[in-house]
Amino acid sequence: MELFIILIFIIGYLAIALEHKTSVNKAAAALLTGVLCWSIFILFDNDKMIIVEQLEKHLGEISQILFFLIGAMTIVEIIDTHDGFEIITNRIKTNNKVKLLWIISLLTFFLSAILDNLTTSIVMISMIRKLLPDKNERLTMAAVIIISANAGGAWSPIGDVSTTMLWIGGQITSANIIIKLIFPSLVCLFVPLIYYSFKMKGELNLKQLNVTKSKTFTTEFERRFVFFLGIGVLVFVPVFKTITHLPPYMGILFGLGLLWVATEIIHKNKNDEDKKKLSVVYTLRKIDIPTILFFLGILLSVAALQSAGQLIKLSDLLNDKIGNQNLIVLILGMLSAIIDNVPLVAAAMGMYDMNMFPTDHTMWEFLAYCAGTGGSILVIGSAAGVAVMGMENISFIWYLKKISFIALLGYFAGAVIYLIQIAIFN
Numbered sequence: 001m002e003l004f005i006i007l008i009f010i011i012g013y014l015a016i017a018l019e020h021k022t023s024v025n026k027a028a029a030a031l032l033t034g035v036l037c038w039s040i041f042i043l044f045d046n047d048k049m050i051i052v053e054q055l056e057k058h059l060g061e062i063s064q065i066l067f068f069l070i071g072a073m074t075i076v077e078i079i080d081t082h083d084g085f086e087i088i089t090n091r092i093k094t095n096n097k098v099k100l101l102w103i104i105s106l107l108t109f110f111l112s113a114i115l116d117n118l119t120t121s122i123v124m125i126s127m128i129r130k131l132l133p134d135k136n137e138r139l140t141m142a143a144v145i146i147i148s149a150n151a152g153g154a155w156s157p158i159g160d161v162s163t164t165m166l167w168i169g170g171q172i173t174s175a176n177i178i179i180k181l182i183f184p185s186l187v188c189l190f191v192p193l194i195y196y197s198f199k200m201k202g203e204l205n206l207k208q209l210n211v212t213k214s215k216t217f218t219t220e221f222e223r224r225f226v227f228f229l230g231i232g233v234l235v236f237v238p239v240f241k242t243i244t245h246l247p248p249y250m251g252i253l254f255g256l257g258l259l260w261v262a263t264e265i266i267h268k269n270k271n272d273e274d275k276k277k278l279s280v281v282y283t284l285r286k287i288d289i290p291t292i293l294f295f296l297g298i299l300l301s302v303a304a305l306q307s308a309g310q311l312i313k314l315s316d317l318l319n320d321k322i323g324n325q326n327l328i329v330l331i332l333g334m335l336s337a338i339i340d341n342v343p344l345v346a347a348a349m350g351m352y353d354m355n356m357f358p359t360d361h362t363m364w365e366f367l368a369y370c371a372g373t374g375g376s377i378l379v380i381g382s383a384a385g386v387a388v389m390g391m392e393n394i395s396f397i398w399y400l401k402k403i404s405f406i407a408l409l410g411y412f413a414g415a416v417i418y419l420i421q422i423a424i425f426n
Helices: 002-017 026-043 048-081 097-114 117-131 135-154 161-168 174-199 220-244 248-266 272-278 280-284 289-307 310-321 325-335 341-351 362-377 383-392 396-402 404-425
Strands: none
Touching: 002 026, 002 289, 002 310, 026 048, 026 289, 048 117, 048 161, 048 220, 048 248, 048 280, 048 289, 097 117, 097 135, 097 174, 097 220, 117 135, 117 383, 135 174, 135 362, 135 383, 135 396, 135 404, 161 174, 161 248, 161 341, 161 362, 174 220, 174 362, 174 404, 220 248, 248 280, 272 280, 289 341, 310 341, 325 341, 325 362, 325 404, 341 362, 362 383, 362 404, 396 404
């Protein structure tokens, strides 16, 4: 039984990793993998009721993550539908390559901590397409956006799915992860930024373009109102959890409900056609459901391995062969460049007991950093990278030759800073 589950898991992962070669959506591969792992598990076990109870327990935990993601993605889509992000993009006026690189990178870094790294990378690529019509001028900028988005998502409880999983699971707390990881994450970004600051020279040969989409059914007040309210409810989620002690998904659903009511009120006097385009019901149709199903399939697969006892065996193997916990986490982070960081973190959460590593233990903090930033080493190593790769048609080989080594240096630099920081303050 155990061999069959592991084999299905490996085949499923290969299908996910080779999505760009097979043209089979990774969500489909993940769902099949998750269902087949549990099917094998229950077919080869005599006590089927216990297996069903374990599945229901895991599904309860997984649903918290999925509801959180659905709520967060909907809020971001509502802001985008109202052109709220123009408040930021219309203020970028420089033609200097190095200045623009730093502005875009730092903006991406902090935005991804508030929104999430995937959404932020999509927003920023859409923006630089208007600022930089020449694709060759965009390539390096696009690659640095990937690094910035992943580094920015690592230190925020709502910035990266893997960090969110650790936060919802109780392994980390919001204030602590921000304090401990913001500086290492900045260093991870600054290494590539400094390098490319010396590589890029001169001014951009462009005329500043008007970034506004010129939609006639949103006013300046509505754009500002929805932008600041949307960002506000996202930032309020950790505060809501602290005050009420309810899980984070309750906070994000509260924020979504608040934004929903507010948009219904401000658009109540519009004509039906404009009101429909700005409604939350219309926005919900644009949510990336395949991504949600991908996470569902992946988390179900990892849950099957955990229930079958395979993750505990893997933990014991790593401890016996490597021993050093920091080195193990560093290797897991580098593996996230090949395998998505979501399953890696899910596996680590199943491998390590919170009795051994309690809330806010340095192991969980270091895992959040490594899993969040390690995906930048390869273009296929993160959701942000895959999204930018698709939008800009970035070649895997080009990224490997031009970006991977610098991203790896940034990854190690941030890791070293974190370990020094812990050695000094702990």
